[in-house]
Amino acid sequence: MGSVGAKDVPELLDAHGKRIDGRGLHDLRPLKIEAGVLQRATGSAFVEWGENKVMAAVYGPREVHPRHMQQNTKAVVQCRYNMASFSVDERKRPGLDRRSQEISKVIGEALESVLFVEEFPKTSIGIYIEVLQANAGTRCAGLVAASVALADAGIPMSDLVPAVAVGKIAGKLALDLRKEEDNYGESDVPMALVPRSGRLVLLQMEGHMTRDELKTAMDMGVKGCEKIYEIQKAALRNRYSLGGNGGGEAQ
Amino acid sequence: MKERTIVLPGEELNAGEFQPGPGTYRADGRIYASVAGILSIRAPIVRVIPFSGPYIPQHGDVVIAVVKIIGPTYWLVDVGAPHYAPLHYSGTPWKIEYGECGEYLRPGDAIVVRIEAVDQNQRIGVTMNGDGLGRINGGIIEQISPTKVPRVIGKSGSMIRLLETSTGARMTVGQNGRVWIDGSQSSIYQVRQALQIIDREGQRSGLTDRIKLFLEQSHSA
Incomplete structure (x- = not known):
């Protein structure tokens, strides 16, 4: 990023x-999800x-490694968010860094809150998010991908x-x-957000917004999330279509 | 064919008067799906038959296990659940001396066992005493999704019979999604192909017809 003159x-x-890119303030970028x-x-x-490309894979429930993280009453959610070295303009040094650790943590915790972890005591659910190409909003894209992957894995x-980000550009709020x-x-x-319960x-917030702006931003975000939710559901329905005679995919 | 509805996690099932069964949960007086699958309402229980999911061991399941670790009086076997399950030597048809378990089953050996005990922590015990249980010799083991096992078996075993009679292979289907296939090279290959079709398209209707068609085509080819 670095600093630039005005x-x-x-x-x-x-x-x-x-x-x-020609969008209005309330428009999402085109979103395509494929499950399985x-x-x-x-x-x-x-x-x-x-221009984001994100892959998510889910394993488990399986044995916990390292063992000391095991919990007797529930599954632990182990999430890893990683950016490929070729995902950004200048080669990113591969591996964990401060930023990816933070994102792994917040995504893992967000997903743990919807998983029925009590059904799988002493196990681990592994979530791996690989960002292949980044263009802002990859933590949201990763979360969207990971939640579809969890549903595809059949984990309750x-x-x-x-998930979506709302920002402030040229003094205006934009989705x-x-x-x-x-x-x-x-x-x-x-x-x-969890659409069912709201x-x-x-x-998270980077930069500044007034209290009122944050309120408006969250309303915009909720509306955006509703649209994304529909695309997530469509992706899963597409994966498991009940076509009559084999072969056919999308309905 | 009866109407089949796909539901997804978080979807309301509009079945307030029913009991929430597997694949569902109750929140603020309503019932929602917790997995992606097909809705099944059989009074008084509403459940979702999942498209995919982990193997959850249940008492009495016959499964195909692989020996992993030898202990002095037991083996630890992998049944496809999150943890290895102990098989005590009293659960085998052999008379074994203390410390000699390794002379009967070695790591890597495949066995057909029955799940005996499941506790709340999903710790399980298995036994090898019983009809159709024992060590596996020859053949191959194919892994499919445990949720597709009922489709591989078919109505009172019709799919197994169809596969066995038309290929000449012998099969044992474990509830954990492992299928042991024994027979000639070509028959094993055909059954594997058929299993992959079932694993991929098991949720669609007309499965038996498609498997029949596949078997006929591979015979004439």
Whole structure:
């Protein structure tokens, strides 16, 4: 990211209120989800969200490693978010860093809150999120992918978890920031919710927003999440279509 | 064919007067699905038959296990559940001296066992005493999703019979989704192909017809 002089800042909103990629302030980037893309994992999903490409795989319930993390009354959710070295403009040094540790933690905790972990004591549910191409909003994309992968694995859960970020660009609130907007905008607020109960399971904020703006941003985020939720469900229905005579996929 | 509805986790099942069964949960007086699957309402229980999911051991299940560790009076075997299950030497047809378990079953050996005890922590015990239980010799083991096992067996064993009679192979289906197939190379290959079709398309209707068609085509080929 680095610092840039004010003259280098791209024009995030044009005279007609359109964004760099032509979207309005309340529009999502195109989102495509496919469930069950990997053979070896218990469950999997691939998400293309704008220019983001994210793969999620789920294993388990299985034995806990390392053993001392085992819990006698519930399953532990072990989540790993990782960015491929080729996912960003300049080669990213591979492996865990401060940022991916944080994201692994918040995604794991968000998903643990919807999983029925008490049904699998002394086990571990492994969630692996690989970002193949990043263009802002990968923690949301990862969470969206991981929750579809968990449903594909058949692990009991109370609901799917859609997630989206709302940011502030050129003084206006905008849904689902892309890279330029994230880099040069004023604020970025990713959030995830459980649609059935309306419970928030992830809410972070970078930069500044006023109290009122945050309120509006959350309303926008909830609306965005509802749209994403429908796409997640469609992906799962597509995977398990009940076509009459074999072969046919999408209905 | 009766109407079949797909439900997804978090979907309300509109079945307030029923009891929530497997694959469902109750929250604020309503019943929701907890897994992706097919809705099944049989009074007084509403359940969701899952498309996929882990093997959950149940008392009396006959499963195919693989020996992993030898102890002085027992073996630890992998039944496809999260933890290894102990098989005590009293649960075998042999008379074994203390410390000599390794002379009867070695790590890697496959056995057909029955689940005897399941406790709340899903710790399980298995036995090898009983009809159709014992060590497996020859053949191969194919793994499919445990949720597709009823489709492989078919109505009162019709799918197994169909596969066995038309290929000449012998099969044993474990509730944990492991299938032991024995017979000639070509018959094993055909059964494996058929199992993969069932694993992939088991939730669709007309499965038996498609398997029949597949077997006929592979015979004439």
